[in-house]
Amino acid sequence: MTAIMALLLTIGxxxxxxxxxxxxxxxxxxxxSEEALACAVVGDGRRRMPxxxxxxxxxxxxxxxxxWPWYALGRIAEPVVLAGxxxxxxxxxxxxxxxxxxxxxxxxxxxxxxxxxxxxxxPYCLLIGIGxxxxxxGELER
Numbered sequence: 001m002t003a004i005m006a007l008l009l010t011i012g013x014x015x016x017x018x019x020x021x022x023x024x025x026x027x028x029x030x031x032x033s034e035e036a037l038a039c040a041v042v043g044d045g046r047r048r049m050p051x052x053x054x055x056x057x058x059x060x061x062x063x064x065x066x067x068w069p070w071y072a073l074g075r076i077a078e079p080v081v082l083a084g085x086x087x088x089x090x091x092x093x094x095x096x097x098x099x100x101x102x103x104x105x106x107x108x109x110x111x112x113x114x115x116x117x118x119x120x121x122x123p124y125c126l127l128i129g130i131g132x133x134x135x136x137x138g139e140l141e142r
Contacts (some may be wrong), residue, residue: 002138006069009131013126017062025057041112065091069135076139089132096126 022029023037032036035047041049049055065088075081098104101124108114 001072002142005131005135005138006073009069009128010066012128012131013062013066013111017059020055020059020062023049024052024059026052036080039110040112042114043108043110043117045110070134072135072139074139076136084135085132085136088134089129089136092125092129092132094129096122096124096129098122100124 019029023041028034028037034049038046038049043051046090068084068088073087076085099117106115108123
């Protein structure tokens, strides 16, 4: 069962990594222009996307987190692996919770980001974070 959870996490986080890499390469998907994309995925008033190196840095971090479950399988009892798993879960859960905070909403208020964050981005981050915790729980049960 934990292998299925690892696969789901790899696919879910890996897809986000691919999208960030595409943005680093200059893609405007899923929007029609860079300005529309910045409004949709950054939401802080900027009209240009972050520089490519930042998109690639996020993509690399996400790739590492997408591959982490496979490293953790069978090793979860090791303190470093357990701490790493909880750290990854914490990053996603913190991002998910932050997206609902008053301070976050005051800073990131551009549409369609604000609505998408509330409906999709934050819940997705929470779900992924819970997935990493479920992976740990499943491995600790073994």
